[in-house]
């Protein structure tokens with residue numbers, strides 16, 4: 001029997017989440033962001049599942065777009081980092097990709113492409129996140145200078161720094177500043193990621209770029225938000241061994257967990273080489289036989305150890321849920337001092353993704 005460590009990808013939940021987020025913005029168009037292997041879910045899997053509801057997809061880099069083309073995905077693909085080298089302009093054209101250009105060097109590369117093989121581009125504006133984008137004071141001049149590179153498909157885009165926090169006023173500041181310059185340019189705009197689509201209705205516009213919410217991520221700091229987002233990935237493994245240890249015995253590397261009473265320890269076939277975070281502390285919950293059990297000892301490369309003293313009849317082969325419908329990925333992320341985005345995207349290639357419909 002092969003190792004039972006798998007990421008189950010719930011197709012119906014992906015479809016539900018995308019549709020629910022898109023329905024918040026009926027006058028916008030919505031695209032699924034499938035960068036970083038669709039946040040660890042498998043970009044080809046996800047693009048196939050969503051291709052009838054998401055008329056475009058977004059990736060970070062051109063290689064991710066080409067992988068989708070190789071798998072037969074035909075929808076236009078937005079490349080969020082634009083071109084990294086001049087040759088990527090041609091690659092974008094050949095693969096029906098739209099490059100989001102954020103600096104003048106990229107537009108100069110595009111200018112060098114023969115006119116009949118130039119991809120469409122979006123322009124990105126830095127409205128305050130200070131990561132990528134033309135300065136707001138420059139964008140009008142840039143749009144004028146490179147007018148010949150823009151087309152009916154051009155969109156002016158920006159990205160928020162704090163959209164998951166409903167109380168953060170900086171989102172409003174970014175939006176107002178962006179609108180002032182975008183209005184003058186007269187192109188459609190794209191601003192909202194999935195948290196902004198949920199939390200800031202005024203940010204929904206021509207194209208919303210839906211990422212983590214599609215993947216069951218936390219999109220809001222408010223409990224009042226009226227949208228149900230389902231978990232899309234169950235990370236599961238199985239029990240490899242069960243042993244009883246005496247009070248005072250330590251478990252795992254560094255003996256960071258010590259039994260305070262006679263205890264039963266189950267060893268589970270998943271470790272940090274699979275993407276289960278090594279930073280998870282003692283006490284991180286998992287689910288076995290319908291009950292919560294708790295991490296006991298450091299996460300190793302291929303295994304973890306859990307305290308199952310309170311659970312009867314735990315046996316070799318029993319299924320263990322690391323996160324999913326019973327233990328939320330957000331809860332595990334908190335135990336690892338990180339966010340759900342990181343947990344999803346770090347599931348390694350060693351873990352098979354199994355797509356399941358209801």
Ligand SMILES: Cc1ncc(COP(=O)(O)O)c(C=O)c1O
Pocket residue numbers: 033080159192193194195209210211212213
């Ligand atoms: C430019 C851009 N747009 C949209 C997204 C999607 O954001 P989210 O996953 O928060 O919905 C990302 C993700 O990081 C991004 O970098």
